[in-house]
Amino acid sequence: MSPMPDAPKNDSGTVSHRLVEVSNGQALPGAAEYAAYYADPAGRQSAMRTLFNQAASQYDPVNLLFSLGSGGWYRRTRLRRSGLQRGDLVVDVAVGTGLLAREAIRLCGDVKAVIGVDVSEAMLAIAKAKLGIAVIQGTAEALPLASGIADFVTMGYALRHMADMRAALQEALRVLRPGGRIVLLEISAPGQRLHRLLMGAYIGGVLPVLSLLMTRDRRSRMLMRYHWRSIASFMPPAAVMLELENAGFSGVRCDSEFDLFRHYTASKMEN
Numbered sequence: 001m002s003p004m005p006d007a008p009k010n011d012s013g014t015v016s017h018r019l020v021e022v023s024n025g026q027a028l029p030g031a032a033e034y035a036a037y038y039a040d041p042a043g044r045q046s047a048m049r050t051l052f053n054q055a056a057s058q059y060d061p062v063n064l065l066f067s068l069g070s071g072g073w074y075r076r077t078r079l080r081r082s083g084l085q086r087g088d089l090v091v092d093v094a095v096g097t098g099l100l101a102r103e104a105i106r107l108c109g110d111v112k113a114v115i116g117v118d119v120s121e122a123m124l125a126i127a128k129a130k131l132g133i134a135v136i137q138g139t140a141e142a143l144p145l146a147s148g149i150a151d152f153v154t155m156g157y158a159l160r161h162m163a164d165m166r167a168a169l170q171e172a173l174r175v176l177r178p179g180g181r182i183v184l185l186e187i188s189a190p191g192q193r194l195h196r197l198l199m200g201a202y203i204g205g206v207l208p209v210l211s212l213l214m215t216r217d218r219r220s221r222m223l224m225r226y227h228w229r230s231i232a233s234f235m236p237p238a239a240v241m242l243e244l245e246n247a248g249f250s251g252v253r254c255d256s257e258f259d260l261f262r263h264y265t266a267s268k269m270e271n
């Protein structure tokens with residue numbers, strides 16, 4: 001078992017009571033242990049909540065390092081290409097600290113146009129403090145929202161964390177209005193073995209060490225190590241496209257950059 005991480009703090013600097021309950025009397029699992037939860041959907045949701053609650057304060061700096069500062073631009077151009085515009089209502093599933101939601105607000109021109117949902121209360125607290133958007137704690141697999149309300153459902157870098165991807169996609173379809181669109185940004189391992197090895201060494205080996213040096217916080221190293229594990233074990237793009245079709249989406253499409261960054265779009269059929 002990995003050593004117990006530092007007591008998690010929320011963005012106001014106080015220890016999160018809910019997290020203390022989660023860790024109650026036992027060491028919280030480290031990144032390696034998360035793989036053990038993958039077979040059990042409920043366990044996986046709770047493991048994700050624990051991981052992201054622990055690492056919430058480190059998420060933005062780690063992301064900055066990972067994207068070399070291009071994360072905001074990348075998210076915004078992908079949303080724009082998907083047709084997001086003023087007047088649209090967006091449900092950003094797995095909103096995290098709000099990095100994708102922030103770009104959606106820029107394109108929609110209204111902070112009230114974006115609703116964020118996430119399983120982690122620590123991530124939601126940061127998104128709310130940064131952006132002032134409406135946030136709801138809940139899971140992608142059972143969205144706490146009415147049917148047919150959204151013009152867009154967006155999900156950034158969270159599909160590979162889902163406990164039940166099919167349920168999450170069906171829920172996205174349910175909350176979309178007819179003709180509404182889903183936009184999924186995700187990373188999946190390169191198809192070529194050599195590229196996969198190089199990416200694994202960089203994202204899973206070099207970046208965790210750089211994250212630790214930059215933040216001097218072991219939680220950032222844990223988060224980065226977990227990232228590569230989840231990327232390496234995630235399904236290939238063709239399988240994600242099939243999942244979207246099986247969930248009932250039409251016009252499914254995937255654009256890739258560097259055989260690593262994937263941008264999936266699909267629509268809910270008009271009645």
Ligand SMILES: C[S@@+](CC[C@H](N)C(=O)[O-])C[C@H]1O[C@@H](n2cnc3c(N)ncnc32)[C@H](O)[C@@H]1O
Pocket residue numbers: 045048049052093094095096097098099100117118119120123138139140141155156157158161162163
């Ligand atoms: C890598 S972060 C992505 C944050 C943000 N979308 C972005 O673009 O940076 C993944 C988020 O997914 C959330 N998450 C993981 N499993 C979830 C689930 N089943 N339902 C809702 N949120 C989930 C985590 O709490 C975390 O905030």
